[in-house]
Amino acid sequence: DTGVSQDPRHKITKRGQNVTFRCDPISEHNRLYWYRQTLGQGPEFLTYFQNEAQLEKSRLLSDRFSAERPKGSFSTLEIQRTEQGDSAMYLCASSLSGGEAFFGQGTRLTVV
Amino acid sequence: GENVEQHPSTLSVQEGDSAVIKCTYSDSASNYFPWYKQELGKRPQLIIDIRSNVGEKKDQRIAVTLNKTAKHFSLHITETQPEDSAVYFCAASPPYTGNQFYFGTGTSLTVIP
Numbered sequence: 001d002t003g004v005s006q007d008p009r010h011k012i013t014k015r016g017q018n019v020t021f022r023c024d025p026i027s028e029h030n031r032l033y034w035y036r037q038t039l040g041q042g043p044e045f046l047t048y049f050q051n052e053a054q055l056e057k058s059r060l061l062s063d064r065f066s067a068e069r070p071k072g073s074f075s076t077l078e079i080q081r082t083e084q085g086d087s088a089m090y091l092c093a094s095s096l097s098g099g100e101a102f103f104g105q106g107t108r109l110t111v112v
Numbered sequence: 113g114e115n116v117e118q119h120p121s122t123l124s125v126q127e128g129d130s131a132v133i134k135c136t137y138s139d140s141a142s143n144y145f146p147w148y149k150q151e152l153g154k155r156p157q158l159i160i161d162i163r164s165n166v167g168e169k170k171d172q173r174i175a176v177t178l179n180k181t182a183k184h185f186s187l188h189i190t191e192t193q194p195e196d197s198a199v200y201f202c203a204a205s206p207p208y209t210g211n212q213f214y215f216g217t218g219t220s221l222t223v224i225p
Contacts (some may be wrong), residue, residue: 032214041218042215042218043156043201045213093213098144098207100161103148103157106155108123
């Protein structure tokens with residue numbers, strides 16, 4: 001499968017725990033985006049990378065959230081001290097500059 | 113920043129009828145407008161897109177129109193089929209944000225056989 005892949009697909013965690021998600025973009029894509037989607041809503045932008053540089057972060061991304069793309073390939077999104085309000089689908093997408101964005105299947109996070 | 117509004121939020125049509133979904137955007141600099149289809153539990157998938165130098169684009173039963181002056185764009189699906197049932201999202205992308213996509217809130221389309 002040469003599409004965008006995300007791991008894990010589902011994550012259940014207790015409030016206060018840290019979680020980390022991984023995204024593997026399409027290999028030649030230089031841009032990588034993280035979005036959050038809650039039920040009945042469109043994807044909300046969190047952050048994006050051009051190669052290894054994190055160029056923009058949404059105000060939605062509190063200091064408990066951190067994202068990395070160390071070698072300009074895969075990316076990780078970490079949430080520290082999870083809260084129930086963090087429960088959502090976390091979507092990763094990748095694209096070439098100015099091109100179509102391809103989404104991964106998402107990681108569904110449930111904080112209990 | 114960009115703000116995208118989408119309506120209706122739900123739409124039911126009889127099989128074979130047409131469906132129209134409309135979006136407005138606020139930032140006149142936005143120059144790329146993709147439409148995504150998301151089936152339950154699945155990833156959003158691009159179905160059609162349009163750039164600001166084009167007023168209309170068609171791909172089989174799907175067409176998108178763009179009115180830059182009014183800052184609105186629409187998705188048209190003709191001869192709807194039950195498999196068209198899904199949530200559809202519009203998005204707008206200003207070039208200065210590195211093509212970050214601002215999404216509408218989605219339209220849940222149900223095609224009744």
